[in-house]
Amino acid sequence: MLIRKYLSSIKGFSFILLFILWELLSNFSNPATFPSLLSIGKTLFAEVLDGELIFHLVMTLYRVFVSFFIAMIVGILIGMLMGNYKNFDSFFDGWNILFLNIPALVLIILSYIWFGLTEVAAIVAVSLNKIPNVVVTIREGAKSIDKSLLQVAFVYKVSNLKKFFIFYIPQLFPYIIAAARGGISLIWKIVLVVELLGRSNGVGFKIHEFFQFFDIKSILAYTIAFVIVMIGLELLFFKPLDNYSRRWRT
Template structure:
């Protein structure tokens, strides 16, 4: 049988060159994605020629105006603060609950139905209930988001704990590792893919839920401003806020999540 590996144990030269070309093409495709979206948007706005579908130029000018002289920056500051607090609390609670359910079958049997109920209760019901019980306050909004998103994180982390390899646990026992070293060297590397998945999924949903809850009841924020713009059918302002929101989301994804993923899970690519 012909050996298809390189002399140094890595990929053969032909495969490495192919991977390099594919990577460069993928990078160029990523760069072309947003300009293509803007071009399609501009074409549709030109064809429609309607005030309800403004083009990128009008929306960009409105965005600058709202950022310099309007409430855009203050609204985004309030919404991002709410998202950050709700995300941190939901991740902490969900991770703790998921680890407990994955580790102890008795706890999973007792509380798994609670998790299913939490996953399927509509966010709107949670928001209304919290607003009625706590009032139209910042605390009610954050509590509603945490209640809505914690079960999702718990479910993901439970599956991660269940997938832990017993072979590594035996290896840790053979080397007489303490609990701290077991957690750092054995458990965390295996759990990180699940933790990152829970973080990315939870964050993408928390963005949306916070905006909906702000529309229902808040005294500021991006969702609150959307409600006002909707009342005036101000599509240009709605798209301007949406454009700013997309910029924030892309910054978080490409500036934080993906570099963190490459750094934490780089060992998997190196091993492959």
């Protein structure tokens, strides 16, 4: 208990140190390129009141969620097939390695060229970037499934639906959560690039715009707003989900 308190006080202290360092640096440099925390806060507040920040944030979140769910569903399906069937594994393994190593930027640009500067192209590009990672994680999970529990389902002639959702999926759940957590943090970073390159709204688009005006204050204000939202998501969604999935572990 004492140690935990001590460690969390270190965490708090390191944050304060970071703020102090920032303030010091901003004091000694050009406020336009290195704005103070207070001025960033003021900008953030004004942008929120204005409603513009909220709009772009919502657009970005919408893209994050749609591509997140597409990537998860497709990745889980392929990963399960690859983990369970050796033929699938051999067939898709090469593709997967190829896609894992294609730079995100290349997929984004190709997607825009092939599908035009559309919403679909943006979402396809982001999903394609994430799917191979999900596949790798889920495949590991599917390979480590405890078959002895599936035998129980077989012997008692449990329906296939029940067998899948009660005997199989819970064994995969820790892997799904790991893929989802890693997924969301990767996806939102890619979404910003996608917006920067070919969308006319969203946080990425705005940052591009501010970049052209050299408006560092607004760039940082948008960044902070977005980071806060993503941390909130982790705390309010993934943490509780993770705890729920571990409730039976002692």
